[in-house]
Amino acid sequence: MSDVQLVDVLRALADPIRLEIVRHLADGTAHPKTSDLWPFDVQKSTLSHHFKTLRESGLTRTIVNGRQHDIQLRKAELDERFPGLIDSVLRG
Amino acid sequence: MSDVQLVDVLRALADPIRLEIVRHLADGTAHPKTSDLWPFDVQKSTLSHHFKTLRESGLTRTIVNGRQHDIQLRKAELDERFPGLIDSVLRG
Numbered sequence: 001m002s003d004v005q006l007v008d009v010l011r012a013l014a015d016p017i018r019l020e021i022v023r024h025l026a027d028g029t030a031h032p033k034t035s036d037l038w039p040f041d042v043q044k045s046t047l048s049h050h051f052k053t054l055r056e057s058g059l060t061r062t063i064v065n066g067r068q069h070d071i072q073l074r075k076a077e078l079d080e081r082f083p084g085l086i087d088s089v090l091r092g
Numbered sequence: 093m094s095d096v097q098l099v100d101v102l103r104a105l106a107d108p109i110r111l112e113i114v115r116h117l118a119d120g121t122a123h124p125k126t127s128d129l130w131p132f133d134v135q136k137s138t139l140s141h142h143f144k145t146l147r148e149s150g151l152t153r154t155i156v157n158g159r160q161h162d163i164q165l166r167k168a169e170l171d172e173r174f175p176g177l178i179d180s181v182l183r184g
Contacts, residue, residue: 015099
């Protein structure tokens with residue numbers, strides 16, 4: 001997490017769908033990436049791209065169990081690295 | 093400020109130079125836009141563009157006195173609309 005840059009995190013958050021994904025992940029649990037579980041009217045590839053952007057920015061991790069790919073917000077690490085940022089975004 | 097959207101604020105913040113400008117404005121006072129007072133190696137027009145992006149996102153206001161154009165962070169309003177966001181960005 002120490003190599004995660006604030007600008008990259010802000011850029012990842014600066015999109016309505018990614019912001020909504022982060023809000024869905026706010027409970028801290030891992031959520032399946034399965035596209036039909038997400039309430040967005042976008043192509044599967046578009047959703048995958050958003051997931052990738054979130055992971056590469058440092059906001060989320062991917063957890064793979066067998067064939068299931070889950071996405072989880074790195075809440076505790078983010079709170080330590082950027083105190084208050086995620087909470088303010090979840091409230092906003 | 094009620095029409096200011098979180099996504100737009102995040103997008104405006106998601107740039108190294110604009111983030112640095114916001115940090116310079118953190119003291120809450122109005123700063124002249126005069127380009128040679130800013131420590132950036134960018135064209136005057138580029139700096140103007142960043143100032144405009146910040147203003148249009150709702151992050152800053154412009155104050156014009158005579159021929160002097162100042163830029164000021166809308167800190168109090170932002171703190172009320174997005175509690176903790178600006179402080180976390182200034183710390184980050």
